[in-house]
Amino acid sequence: MNTGNNMEFFFDPKSIAIVGASPKPGKASHVILENLKKIGYNGTIYPINPKYRHIGDLQCYRSLADIGDQIDVAVFVLPASKVIDILKGPVNNVRGAIIISSGFKEAEKGKWLEEELRDIVEKKGIRVIGPNCLGIYDAISRIDTFLVPTERVKRPKKGGLSILTQSGSFAVLIMDEMATEGIGIARIVSYGNKVDVDEADCLSFLSEDEATRYVLLYIESVENGREFVDMASRCTAKKPVIAIKVGKGEAGLHAARSHTGAMGGKYEIYRAAFKKAGIIEVDGYEGLKDACKVLDAYDMVHGKKVLIITDGGGIGVSMADACEELGLEVKRLTDDSRKSLSSRLPAFSATDNPIDLTASATDDSYFAAIEEGFLNGYDIAIVTVLWGPPTLTAGVVDRINEVMNSYNKPVIICSPGGEFTRKMGKLFEEKGMPVFLTPEAAVRAAAVLTGNGTRLN
């Protein structure tokens, strides 16, 4: 909650010290050291541990003070009380610290330690991410302080999504999911207890960050609401910001308290703040995955008119329901449109909205239906291709892609089903069209693009 924004160096540090570095493969500090190397961090790494002269091919230092140089970021993976001892000592060359250690505010006995920590770093002017966090994963500047091994948790490719999170496990999870889904990441900050750097600081940085195309926020609690709304508003003016608030009801709030020592506060207050700041709220882990997937592929749209196209009526009905629940408009096509469309579609097709191409659907019927919608003011098409109709070929993927590109409006693919369907889904993804495996997920994605988010009412 430091005012200024003198924290950009976290995302481009010339040097990183690992306090408590160890040569033992099992140790957390060793995992971090390895991960920094693996990601290709190209500043100087200073392992620090009085017990060793070298760790791997790096010279090891007795203490932070021992390093003549200024240290941009010192990473701490030691017991809480040791962190305090070290920072209280003769440390004057550290700009920022990432304190991964737990045992602070979130633990009963650690509350005072965290107060002490706050005093020390404020006095010394050290900016701190954490404690009780994972720190930074940055695909742009190649930083990785996450203490999970890459064999177990994949690292995503470089991309436009930046993530801010109180929960470290959430950071790991979503990183792993994104890697598996092929969604690119710019920066992830796991800031845990937020003794200093908080979401407002990070939002302020990300709003100016060219590498960040959209932002995902995972929030258990916000302490300074006004600053949060200010910084978030600044960010949403430039790029989409999605948020998930956890710890909504009694049980959740209680759990959040013992997790990052978060104080909570009524959920309604958060909702109002999100609204005021122009943040798109998503509902749970599912909504959030869908949001990232669709924003990775498409820009936001300006209206809320959705055209639903299927070749199986039931799924269309489900999607119409889901659209309505999330405040999307499922307006009928005009009579003129329906007439002109009828001549291009199989007999028995339903041409209002949802459009049901029936089991006689062809590749061209998909093209025609989407075209008619985009020509007539629909903002998004949600398209389900069920592969039952023998008249459908893999060429439908190209036809859909073609009409999407011609009209430059987003087509969301809903592709529920089994093995064959999943295989065909990959064809859509290769063309850059995001595929969702359930009607609900496809509609959530559409709701994100309209700005409604997935938690209306």
Next chain:
Amino acid sequence: MNTGNNMEFFFDPKSIAIVGASPKPGKASHVILENLKKIGYNGTIYPINPKYRHIGDLQCYRSLADIGDQIDVAVFVLPASKVIDILKGPVNNVRGAIIISSGFKEAEKGKWLEEELRDIVEKKGIRVIGPNCLGIYDAISRIDTFLVPTERVKRPKKGGLSILTQSGSFAVLIMDEMATEGIGIARIVSYGNKVDVDEADCLSFLSEDEATRYVLLYIESVENGREFVDMASRCTAKKPVIAIKVGKGEAGLHAARSHTGAMGGKYEIYRAAFKKAGIIEVDGYEGLKDACKVLDAYDMVHGKKVLIITDGGGIGVSMADACEELGLEVKRLTDDSRKSLSSRLPAFSATDNPIDLTASATDDSYFAAIEEGFLNGYDIAIVTVLWGPPTLTAGVVDRINEVMNSYNKPVIICSPGGEFTRKMGKLFEEKGMPVFLTPEAAVRAAAVLTGNGTRLN
């Protein structure tokens, strides 16, 4: 809507005629013929088409009347008006018909055809499934009238789930999903426009059907509410019945109308009927998949006390939120339990509920936490294993399975993440523990087991 229940023969027919059978591989009737052979139907198949003497190795007949024998089930895949013509003709040896053809009530010009159809079959005493449907997939009696080729839509193995659905595309979808998920099926009935056989008839049959362990209903509309509630109540007294109602709001209702010609009616009325009949309502396609997956593995429980166990706080908070929203109880462990548990868990573990084993979790900590919960009256454990902690091994799967079997209570595995996590998830599934990929899905599954379903309020 015929009163009696003289329709069991549909699920054990001695003979099946395919009216309009064709030797051409692309044709729907050909697909059905092939699928009947593939599934191993062991009654007599009668292809009917005046144009052919043989189709494959089967003798082909000119007409239904031409077959001396009684025909238990005649499958129609001809244009609507032809179906009428044939049934109006000299047909006196057919007990039941599956009319797959569309172009009846759901199409503007087909309303009168459907009335005519109803009159004819009532007069002749022919029971009818359809029209505008896919008919029957029956893994017990080996019947498959679904006109989708097995290359595109996999058939599931034999199991305890029976599905009743107005929507054919839904039947195909969910069948394909179940096959891919490894969930077993007893019978699927896709009855489309329900000119005769409806959900009440089928529920009455399934309530007595020993092969059916639980029932899934997909409903756009119910015409005879009282009969439905009666038959459903009879069924729920013996086995769980899950339902999804689609066509909830304006857009959905409108879509349903043009889909199976369903008249709809207020959603609230359906909810009341479900409640009265003891039906578990699920919300959308996702809720329904989760329900089938969990009921495939576990029996219903009698209470609503859920214990949440994780090794990553954030995910625990999300699950507590989701539990609360679906009316599950996330009660804290007693102080005695917490004390006894503390000695068995890593330092800094949160021991209330959710239990957070932290990044120091071991295989044994999972065992201890679940045991403590089951010893103290919790009905279900939802367990998330995030694979970050290096202290965790694949052996945790056995430990969790062991404690589950000792106490004979369901453990639901929540396993979000990427590649490694999905691989480990398979280990749980091999032991018969269902794995869900998001916190929301795991909680929906728990809500189904308690009978709350996923659409509380």
